[in-house]
Amino acid sequence: MDFINWFNHNYEKTDDNKNIINLKELYRNYQCDYMYENLTVKEIKKYKYSIFKKDIIKNTNLNIYIYERKKINGKDYRNVLTNYKESKNYTHLVIK
Numbered sequence: 001m002d003f004i005n006w007f008n009h010n011y012e013k014t015d016d017n018k019n020i021i022n023l024k025e026l027y028r029n030y031q032c033d034y035m036y037e038n039l040t041v042k043e044i045k046k047y048k049y050s051i052f053k054k055d056i057i058k059n060t061n062l063n064i065y066i067y068e069r070k071k072i073n074g075k076d077y078r079n080v081l082t083n084y085k086e087s088k089n090y091t092h093l094v095i096k
Helices: 003-010 023-031 041-046 049-058
Strands: 011-013 020-022 066-072 075-082 084-086
Touching (some): 003 011, 003 023, 020 023
Antiparallel strands (some): 011 084, 020 075, 066 075
16 A cells, blocks of 8 residues: 555545645654554655655645645744545554
């Protein structure tokens, strides 16, 4: 399973642009998943947050919802993904 499959399984699209996911939070959630834990040490060192962010921006399905800066209800957000929320079947894993 790659990142996009993981993402589609754990997050769902909404019509509300006020639903936001911080990209760093998304990266941390991905790091907690068994899929990330099964990567080799070399792959983990290579897959830093900056590369993760670039990969998401390259994704044609997600890039239209990514903002470096976004103001919602008078509050400024940085590096966020809008129009997505955690799905009901998503379970948070505890970081070791």
